[in-house]
Amino acid sequence: MNQLKNIFGLLGLAIFLSQCSACKEPNGPDSNTKSNYIIHWITQYQNQDLIQGQTYRDAFQRRVLFEDLRGYISQVELIDNQDSSIVLKDIALVNWFADPTISIEGRPATIKAIRFSLGVPAQLNTNVDPTTYANSHPLSVAGSAGLFWTWNTGYIFYQLNGKCELTGSENLPMIDPIAYHCGDDTLYRTITLNVPEVTVAAGGAQQFNILFDAQKCFWNDTDTMDFAVDYLTHTTGNLPLAIRAMDLYQSAFSIP
Amino acid sequence: MKAGLFLGLFILMASCSFQESNCNCDNRSAKIRTYGILKQPAIPADNPMNFCAIELGRKLFYDTRLSQDGSTSCGSCHQLSMAFTDGQSVAKGAHQKQGNRNSPTLFNLAWSPYFMMEGGVKSLEMQSLAPLLSAHEMMGSAQSLPTTILEDPCYDQMSQTAFHRPLDYFVVVRALAQFQRSLVSLDSHFDRVMYHKTESFTPAEQRGWKIFNSSTAKCSTCHIPPLFTDFQFYDIGLKDTLDLGKERESYHSSDRFKFKTPTLRNIELTPPYFHNGMVDRLDSVIALYNRGGDANRAQKSHSIRPMNWTEEEKKDLLAFLMTLTDWNAVQNERWLPLSE
Numbered sequence: 001m002n003q004l005k006n007i008f009g010l011l012g013l014a015i016f017l018s019q020c021s022a023c024k025e026p027n028g029p030d031s032n033t034k035s036n037y038i039i040h041w042i043t044q045y046q047n048q049d050l051i052q053g054q055t056y057r058d059a060f061q062r063r064v065l066f067e068d069l070r071g072y073i074s075q076v077e078l079i080d081n082q083d084s085s086i087v088l089k090d091i092a093l094v095n096w097f098a099d100p101t102i103s104i105e106g107r108p109a110t111i112k113a114i115r116f117s118l119g120v121p122a123q124l125n126t127n128v129d130p131t132t133y134a135n136s137h138p139l140s141v142a143g144s145a146g147l148f149w150t151w152n153t154g155y156i157f158y159q160l161n162g163k164c165e166l167t168g169s170e171n172l173p174m175i176d177p178i179a180y181h182c183g184d185d186t187l188y189r190t191i192t193l194n195v196p197e198v199t200v201a202a203g204g205a206q207q208f209n210i211l212f213d214a215q216k217c218f219w220n221d222t223d224t225m226d227f228a229v230d231y232l233t234h235t236t237g238n239l240p241l242a243i244r245a246m247d248l249y250q251s252a253f254s255i256p
Numbered sequence: 257m258k259a260g261l262f263l264g265l266f267i268l269m270a271s272c273s274f275q276e277s278n279c280n281c282d283n284r285s286a287k288i289r290t291y292g293i294l295k296q297p298a299i300p301a302d303n304p305m306n307f308c309a310i311e312l313g314r315k316l317f318y319d320t321r322l323s324q325d326g327s328t329s330c331g332s333c334h335q336l337s338m339a340f341t342d343g344q345s346v347a348k349g350a351h352q353k354q355g356n357r358n359s360p361t362l363f364n365l366a367w368s369p370y371f372m373m374e375g376g377v378k379s380l381e382m383q384s385l386a387p388l389l390s391a392h393e394m395m396g397s398a399q400s401l402p403t404t405i406l407e408d409p410c411y412d413q414m415s416q417t418a419f420h421r422p423l424d425y426f427v428v429v430r431a432l433a434q435f436q437r438s439l440v441s442l443d444s445h446f447d448r449v450m451y452h453k454t455e456s457f458t459p460a461e462q463r464g465w466k467i468f469n470s471s472t473a474k475c476s477t478c479h480i481p482p483l484f485t486d487f488q489f490y491d492i493g494l495k496d497t498l499d500l501g502k503e504r505e506s507y508h509s510s511d512r513f514k515f516k517t518p519t520l521r522n523i524e525l526t527p528p529y530f531h532n533g534m535v536d537r538l539d540s541v542i543a544l545y546n547r548g549g550d551a552n553r554a555q556k557s558h559s560i561r562p563m564n565w566t567e568e569e570k571k572d573l574l575a576f577l578m579t580l581t582d583w584n585a586v587q588n589e590r591w592l593p594l595s596e
Contacts (some may be wrong), residue, residue, distance in 0.1 A: 023456035127378050131385065131426040135400075141385070141425045142399050152376035152505055184507075236504040 001009035032117050032147065035224045037078060037088060039114060041100050043212045043256060050214050052097045053106045055174075058227060059219040062168055064178070068161040069096040069214065071249070072138065074124075075190070076102055076116040078208075090204035091120065093138040093147065096212060102125035106214060110199040114208055118250060119157030119188040126185065128154070149183065152236070156183040158249050160217060178227055180217075180245040187246045209256055216252035223248060272305075275462065279410040281308035283417050286434075288366050290415035291442040293451050293482050297366040303381060303430045305437065308418035311594070313435025315414070316428055321402050323350040323387060324395035330387065330432065332361040336591050339522035340439065345533030353394040356499060358533035363585065364519060365440035369487055372447055373515045375506040384432040385425070400467070401428065411413050432544065441521050441585035449579070457579065464576025467569055474559050484520040490557040493549020496528055500529070510555050524581045529546065538577060542570050 043050040050066070058064045076089040086106040094100045119125075124139060132147050133140035139155065141148065147156040159181050163174040193210060200206040218225045223244055233241040286305040299305055300491060310328040316322065318331040333347040334340040342361035347355045357373060368375070371383035387393040396402075405411055406423060415423040418431065449454040457465060468475045478486050491513045502511035515531045529535045533546060544550065548562040565573070 129379075129382060131381075131424070131429050137425075145399075150377075150382070150389050151372055151374075153400075236507055237500055239507045 010109045033108070035202060036205035037086070037106050037111075037200070038101060038103045038104065038108070038205065038207040039076065039088065039210065040207055041094070041096070041212050042208050043214065045098050045214045047233045050097060050130045050212075056215070058164060058169075062165055062225070062227070063170070063174055064162060064164040064218070064227070066097075066160065066172055066214065068159055069217075070094060070119050070145075070156060071096070071118060072147070074119065074121055075118045076165045077114075077164055078106065078109070078111045079113040079192070084109075085115070086111075090123065091138055093143065093145065096214065108200055108202045108204070110197055111195065111206065111208075112197045113192055113194045114210065114255075115190065115192045117188060117190040118246070119160055119183065120155045120189040120222045122185040125154050125183075125188075135136040135155050138236075145185075147226065154183055156181050157187055158182045158246060160245070160249075164231075166228055176227060176231065179233070180242070182242045182249075184235050187235070187242060189205065189246060189250045191250060191253050195255055211254050211256040213252050213254070216246050217245070220248055220251045279413045281311045281414055281417055282306075283308040283342065286310060286328045286438070288437060289440050289442075291440070291447065291451070292480060293442045293447060294367060297437070299437070300433075302380065303433060305434055306393070306418055308414060309431050309434040310438050311435075312318070312411070312414040312418050312427070313431035313438075314591070315411070315594050316432055318437050319405065321404050322394055322396055322428075324397070327351070328394050330394075331593065332363050333387075333393075337525075337586055339363060339441070339525040339586055341526040343527065345528050348391040349387075349390070350395040353392055353395070355390075357531055359404055360518060361522060362436050362439050363521060364483055364580075365401045365439065366437040366481055368577070372505075374502045374505040375489065375516055380436055381429045384429040384436070388428070390561075401425065419541060428581065431504055438589060439585075441582040443584045444521065444580050444582040446579040447482070447582075460572050460575040461579050464571070464572035464574070465566070465579075467573050468576055473563060473565075473573075477559060478517045479520050480515040485517045487516060489514040489516055490560075491555045492535065492545075493551050493560045495550050497532055500533060512555060512556065513553065520577060521580045522582055522586065524578050525586060539570065546570065 039121065045056045048056070050069075051066055052067065055065050071094055072091060072112070073089070073094050074091040075087065076092070077085040077087045081083055085158050086109060088104045089102050092102065128139070130139055130141045130144055133143065135142040136142045144155060147159060149156060162177065162178040164176050164178055165172055165174045166176045190191075197206055198206055225244070225248070230241055230244070232238065233245060235242040267328045272557065283306050286307045287556050290296060290306070318329050320329045320332070322329060328350045333342045336340055342359045344359065347359045349355060359379065360373070365371070365380055368380070368392075370378050371380060372386070377383045377386065388396045400406070401423065409576045415421065415427045419427045445455060449457050467473050478488065480486050481511060489511065491501075496513070500512055501508060513525055523538060527536055527538065528587035529538070529541050535541050545560070546565050549556065549560045
């Protein structure tokens with residue numbers, strides 16, 4: 001009987017100690033309370049809303065439209081003032097016409113930057129089998145929605161399909177195709193955007209906006225796509241154009 | 257009256273039993289028949305061979321419902337009587353949409369280290385996904401398998417037996433891979449001469465075999481028996497086409513117009529030849545090699561050069577190539593569609 005009492009006594013002490021140990025974690029009493037973080041991509045073409053099928057102008061003032069503008073983003077994380085990260089999303093397939101938003105709970109922190117990558121990390125992109133993922137997963141057969149290259153087992157990191165009118169006519173239909181299908185481990189890009197430091201308390205919420213200016217997919221300060229020649233890459237066959245397309249795509253993200 | 261009732265009952269029972277036999281399948285593990293010529297191939301750990309999965313793969317292989325317009329199955333472009341090719345220059349898929357490559361044979365894929373003519377796909381399971389979703393082939397929906405297939409109780413039963421899960425793309429690609437792994441062709445006249453010593457070459461075949469192995473022709477350098485391929489990639493001097501070949505996968509311009517060495521087994525049954533079916537006849541293929549190809553490029557294989565074979569030598573080479581036909585394989589009923 002006494003032995004049984006001793007066992008229960010020790011068990012009780014162990015539970016008490018384990019609870020106290022949790023109370024003494026460095027972050028204090030708020031450590032189990034989460035903050036809500038929202039990252040919202042505002043998608044535009046110059047200063048206009050980005051709309052599928054709408055007419056815009058390229059660098060040479062020729063008419064151009066987007067039919068498809070999607071891509072994988074991965075390792076979406078917030079960087080705090082201690083240079084630690086809060087991972088919000090490991091991978092997502094984003095339709096840029098849909099003003100994408102990621103909302104998730106994380107530990108309270110003082111945030112100074114947002115980091116995310118364009119594409120699928122190499123370990124998820126080499127010798128992959130999309131049939132092993134649940135349908136809801138962005139890397140599954142269904143979830144990848146055509147951004148999986150079945151002939152070469154890998155994902156399309158960034159897909160832009162569109163049309164333009166190369167003669168400069170305002171009346172002729174836009175029939176000249178543009179297709180940038182970029183995907184290869186060497187095209188994986190990471191973007192870090194600094195934000196004004198903000199402290200997010202436990203139970204608090206903070207939204208961070210990122211501007212995606214699709215115009216920069218076509219030209220920026222260092223490069224300009226001329227659709228008369230720069231209109232088609234499936235990465236293979238025209239890797240230099242895929243690299244340029246990916247560089248321009250990367251430059252389209254900024255803090256507004 | 258009584259006789260009619262009995263007859264009706266008999267027909268009903270017979271049809272039930274027939275349907276059951278199509279859905280019930282044997283989930284014991286299976287091995288690939290190697291005819292004592294090759295070792296058992298490496299099988300992916302997540303797709304061990306079993307008889308039920310092979311039968312499920314066979315059923316799927318011939319099911320046109322997997323294509324967008326219900327017109328095309330794997331078996332449309334890979335027909336047993338033509339050693340799983342289709343006799344077309346380039347394949348036609350759903351909605352009669354034309355592809356840009358010749359349908360390759362499916363025999364002996366169990367020993368292939370990679371797939372597609374540029375070798376970009378590393379497993380037979382993933383290769384099976386390609387035609388299902390390709391816009392030039394079956395144009396299946398990546399979103400889901402067709403409802404008629406998902407709701408087919410027979411598929412569900414076979415899938416549960418073979419893979420312990422409902423039918424989905426995971427099951428479909430694995431079952432198709434298992435069926436294709438089971439397609440072995442190692443029972444030709446050549447095999448009976450070389451490996452089993454039960455037959456002999458004719459004099460013409462013997463001379464052709466000698467040319468095939470000669471230090472000048474060097475055919476066997478790339479077409480290495482018993483699979484008659486080295487799985488490497490070469491530019492053999494075909495006329496330029498839009499198809500970049502291996503460069504498409506490697507990005508290296510030095511790989512332009514290089515394609516994987518195809519097997520020569522059953523070559524007699526698989527015209528037209530080359531990656532885009534540009535040559536109709538086997539004697540024309542030999543003539544092309546004899547003149548050293550039709551194009552000279554920096555990356556062209558050094559083995560491809562004028563051979564100066566006589567007419568007799570060309571005939572001998574042809575006679576040898578005919579020994580690689582496996583008539584038993586191309587008439588094997590186990591690889592025909594399941595009877596309904």
